Amino acid sequence: MLFHHISFNRLLSLFSIGVLSTGSAITISAFAPASTAIAQSTTQPACPGDQTIAAATTTRIVEFSSLGTKVTIPENFRTLLYNNGTISILHPVDFNLIQCLTLGLPVYGTDAIRAERFRLVPNSEELSPQDYAASLTMPGYTLSESSKMQTRNGIQVVIREAFEQKGLGVGIAYAWYQVDDIDGIIEVSTTTKKDLLNVLDRVQLSNSAS
Numbered sequence: 001m002l003f004h005h006i007s008f009n010r011l012l013s014l015f016s017i018g019v020l021s022t023g024s025a026i027t028i029s030a031f032a033p034a035s036t037a038i039a040q041s042t043t044q045p046a047c048p049g050d051q052t053i054a055a056a057t058t059t060r061i062v063e064f065s066s067l068g069t070k071v072t073i074p075e076n077f078r079t080l081l082y083n084n085g086t087i088s089i090l091h092p093v094d095f096n097l098i099q100c101l102t103l104g105l106p107v108y109g110t111d112a113i114r115a116e117r118f119r120l121v122p123n124s125e126e127l128s129p130q131d132y133a134a135s136l137t138m139p140g141y142t143l144s145e146s147s148k149m150q151t152r153n154g155i156q157v158v159i160r161e162a163f164e165q166k167g168l169g170v171g172i173a174y175a176w177y178q179v180d181d182i183d184g185i186i187e188v189s190t191t192t193k194k195d196l197l198n199v200l201d202r203v204q205l206s207n208s209a210s
Helices: 008-014 092-102 127-137 193-202
Strands: 003-006 017-024 027-029 060-062 067-074 076-081 087-088 111-120 142-143 148-154 155-164 171-177 184-191 204-205
Touching: 027 155, 076 092, 087 092, 127 155, 155 193, 155 204, 171 193, 184 193
Parallel strands: none
Antiparallel strands: 003 111, 017 027, 017 076, 060 067, 067 204, 076 087, 087 111, 111 184, 142 155, 148 155, 155 171, 171 184
């Protein structure tokens, strides 16, 4: 299973205030003093960066009530709720890395953060997901054509990919769908279309049967 790579500095530029963990007891504040930024569970002098931690074979379901969505994830994966409403699903390696970086610890290895992200897109013009995807512009990225509406795990979605024009040429795959009684469009993003389809196959609407 692959995840969207993003550096921690870029993570902070996107989500610049606090981070509240859901499904865990950890609260992270990006600008709090190191002594209060995180509930410390280790005294290690440096973060090891790349670690070998396998995804658990057992799973659990996390529910994002603000998005009318629930997702099946490995038991040892974590979720982070940002103050702008974005929710990230993180491999334990990446969750540990965020803790280390928040404390200002040096990193041995990569500081890339990989995540599956969910957020609610405002939709004051009441566009369909397909019309919203078609209208999307992203300076500095080349966008693929929008897909036709397709059904993934019983949900009607539209997919579009974006590729960075400079730098590392990072790719991002997006999907959009709507949920009854939720005012807006749900956006899901990860690194590649393959990864995205994997996520969508684990997504259910909250009002659907488990």
